[in-house]
Amino acid sequence: MNESEYKFFLPLWRRVAVTLFCAGWSILEWVNGNTLWGFIFVGLTIYCIWKYLYTFDQNAPME
Numbered sequence: 001m002n003e004s005e006y007k008f009f010l011p012l013w014r015r016v017a018v019t020l021f022c023a024g025w026s027i028l029e030w031v032n033g034n035t036l037w038g039f040i041f042v043g044l045t046i047y048c049i050w051k052y053l054y055t056f057d058q059n060a061p062m063e
Contacts, residue, residue, distance in 0.1 A: 006060070015052035022048050 009015050026041030 009052060009056065010058065015048070015056060019045060019048040019052060 009018075022041055022045040026038050026045055029035075029038040029041055
């Protein structure tokens with residue numbers, strides 16, 4: 001993640017919003033019967049949870 005992306009995701013609400021958007025979109029795709037896109041957005045949701053909520057370091061030094 002480059003510095004501008006890191007600065008954008010510093011506030012917790014932005015990371016939560018992106019994660020919830022991906023989760024909501026995956027639900028929308030499953031409801032509409034698009035299983036391929038449902039799987040893709042489930043994967044993106046899992047990635048967001050891992051990257052932005054579980055392993056995100058707010059105290060990392062910025063260069």
